Amino acid sequence: MKWHVLRRYRVRRTNIPRDVRELFERAGERRLRQQFSHNLAPDGHDQDLLKIFENEELQQQGRRWLSEQEDKDRLGRFLWNAAMTGAAVVAAGAAVWLLVVQERRWNLEDRPQLVASYLEIPPGLDKYEWTFQNQGVDDATKIRIKIATVDLTHAHHTLLTKTLDEFPRLKHGMTYLVTTDAKNDLEFIVICINYSNDNGTRFFDPPHFYFTLFYMRDNHETRSAPAPVTAIQYDKLSVGFSCAKL
Numbered sequence: 001m002k003w004h005v006l007r008r009y010r011v012r013r014t015n016i017p018r019d020v021r022e023l024f025e026r027a028g029e030r031r032l033r034q035q036f037s038h039n040l041a042p043d044g045h046d047q048d049l050l051k052i053f054e055n056e057e058l059q060q061q062g063r064r065w066l067s068e069q070e071d072k073d074r075l076g077r078f079l080w081n082a083a084m085t086g087a088a089v090v091a092a093g094a095a096v097w098l099l100v101v102q103e104r105r106w107n108l109e110d111r112p113q114l115v116a117s118y119l120e121i122p123p124g125l126d127k128y129e130w131t132f133q134n135q136g137v138d139d140a141t142k143i144r145i146k147i148a149t150v151d152l153t154h155a156h157h158t159l160l161t162k163t164l165d166e167f168p169r170l171k172h173g174m175t176y177l178v179t180t181d182a183k184n185d186l187e188f189i190v191i192c193i194n195y196s197n198d199n200g201t202r203f204f205d206p207p208h209f210y211f212t213l214f215y216m217r218d219n220h221e222t223r224s225a226p227a228p229v230t231a232i233q234y235d236k237l238s239v240g241f242s243c244a245k246l
Contacts, residue, residue, distance in 0.1 A: 016065055024052075033066060114193050115132065116191055118131040119224065123221060126181070127179055128179070128182045130147065130179070131175050132177075137172055141197065143194075144167075145167075145193050147192075149212055151187060156186060158183050160180035184219065186212060192205075193208075209233070209234055211229060
């Protein structure tokens with residue numbers, strides 16, 4: 001802030017005795033302004049205003065006191081606006097900082113990065129075989145994976161992973177096989193993954209949504225990369241979705 005700007009908001013402090021200030025405060029700023037603006041004699045029962053009205057020196061002091069109050073109000077409004085502007089700037093800066101930190105965290109060159117690279121329906125047609133690969137540089141440890149079928153509104157889901165066993169370690173480039181039931185009762189499949197690195201940092205990847213193979217049809221043998229949903233579908237599926245509820 002350019003502090004010389006505050007000179008415009010300097011409070012002109014006047015030399016008024018304390019007992020006179022107390023008199024003006026009892027009379028009230030609004031009523032004093034009304035009296036000086038209209039130059040009307042106050043009601044006889046209002047002893048404070050009557051005392052000021054009948055004394056020229058008190059009237060002069062009263063006008064100076066009102067100017068002082070205007071300066072205080074103007075300075076107060078300026079400081080309030082400055083504080084609110086500063087708070088908004090700080091909040092915006094904090095939000096940007098958090099985004100940068102999060103972005104850096106998710107893009108660390110040495111962090112693990114698990115992806116579902118293949119989905120296979122083998123002979124028998126009653127199970128899915130998911131292949132997960134660590135495409136990051138660092139080892140992934142304490143890996144937990146949840147897989148479920150879901151509908152667009154999250155009203156229904158079927159959990160395909162029956163146990164939440166923790167896979168201890170997956171090195172860079174290595175793969176990990178997860179076998180589940182081959183359910184195609186709902187249109188989409190969601191995968192929730194969380195894991196750690198060797199420093200103990202826990203990574204909770206955002207949910208990944210894919211199209212269900214052979215939705216509401218007979219399964220067939222196949223092996224391919226899982227098909228991700230469209231951006232519009234992802235926005236709808238991810239709103240309000242929580243992996244913790246699976």
